Amino acid sequence: MSQFDVAIIGSGPGGYVAAIRCAQLGFKTAIIEKYSVLGGTCLNVGCIPSKALLSSSHHYHDAVAHFEEHGIEVGKVKVNLEKMIARKQAVVDQTTGGIKFLMDKNKITVFEGVGSFEDATHVKVTKNDGSSETIEAKYSIIATGSKPSNLPFITLDKERVITSTEALKLKEVPKHLVIIGGGVIGIELGQVYLRLGAQVSVVEFMDRIIPGMDASLSKELTKVLKKQGMKFYTSHKVKSVNLKEKTVTVEAETPKGEILSLEGDYCLVSVGRRPYTDGLNADKAGVKVTDRGQIEVNDHLQTSASNIYAIGDVVRGAMLAHKAEEEGVMVAEILAGQKPHIDYNLIPGVVYTWPEVAAVGKTEEQLKEEGVAFKSGSFPFKALGRARAGGDTDGFVKILADAKTDEVLGVHMIGPRCADLIAEAVTAMEFRASAEDISRMSHAHPTFAEAIKEAALATTDNRALHV
Known part of the structure; x- marks a missing residue:
């Protein structure tokens, strides 16, 4: 019987990142994945393929709707959906292949099959051909992710x-x-x-x-x-x-x-999506599952079985790939005796439409419900030189700050490149910056990021310069 320090069930962003960090910290690590490719929902049928199609469709839409105003004449443009889908799959294949490379690089043993607990220290791996093997692990991390939810009266034929x-x-x-x-x-x-x-x-x-x-x-x-x-x-x-x-x-x-x-x-x-624990046999390991299908965990992501942890979509909190990654790293470092932490208030959320939507921290509605006195400042992208140069003028950046201390409590933005711009807000809030702090930082001109500086100026005594 193969023995490991850590066995991870599920190879999505939470699982494979946890495996890499465990290996970096010196643990003999195994990862168990039911499908023939690694990467879970995110890389195979979620984040990566959807962004590939969003990118391709954006190019098409620009060609049809915006190229002419930029002085680009391309004639009749048509969609080749088959080729678009093929490109999407090529991006997925390259990305999942990269995860396999990282497993090999970090000497992580990969088992293909369904992982199910026999007890708290033994995991059975059932392969597609019906054969199975059991491995022993001092610690286990459940990273089995989620599946799409459905309404009880809807029959999914998965064609129409x-x-x-x-x-x-x-x-x-x-x-x-x-x-x-x-x-x-x-x-x-x-x-x-x-x-x-x-x-x-x-x-x-x-x-x-x-x-x-x-x-x-x-x-x-x-x-x-x-x-x-x-x-x-x-x-x-x-x-x-x-x-x-x-x-x-x-x-x-x-x-x-x-x-x-x-x-x-x-x-x-x-x-929405639901936690996925089918076939896990969590009860055999003494792991409690809620009525909603979530694995119960404490603040250290430890389950009711002291040597078993759970991360990502299968536990409480937002179902986000980057949240799962942070939790995977956190658990690995806890097992190594370190003292990591995650501030869940600073996990950003993004919608990858165009314009992009991104946010971190508290919303106006939450602050009002909590009775927190705050001030707000916003700046429209239509007043930004870089946005006008590119023709992307929809949207705004809004900053919410504490009325007394000026500490930034939330940043909400919709516009061009907001999925990337939100990282500035996360950084500022991680170090408990004030709106004044952000407004005093030099932002290169012309950039989309200037909208954040201007929103901070607007929050601080309505000092925005370009509106």
């Missing part, structure tokens, strides 16, 4: 009524794509197919899209996407989804109690 997984490999551009759920995944994939020529309708139960983010971001993104042609039905409760031949009919209850009926050729069900 689909999840995000199938939406990444369609063989045609939908004529009318009906999306159930206005969260990050639905909105991102909706914009991909909207750019490629589909009619896109989003049905959302809450009163706004991306409901977990600051309301001002939801409002601005809705305005921009409506301008691009996307249709929204917020505060609508889906009652039924019926498929007949190639037509999907979605019926939803309106805020007035009436029934809205939408007919499309595809329906994307994007109502």
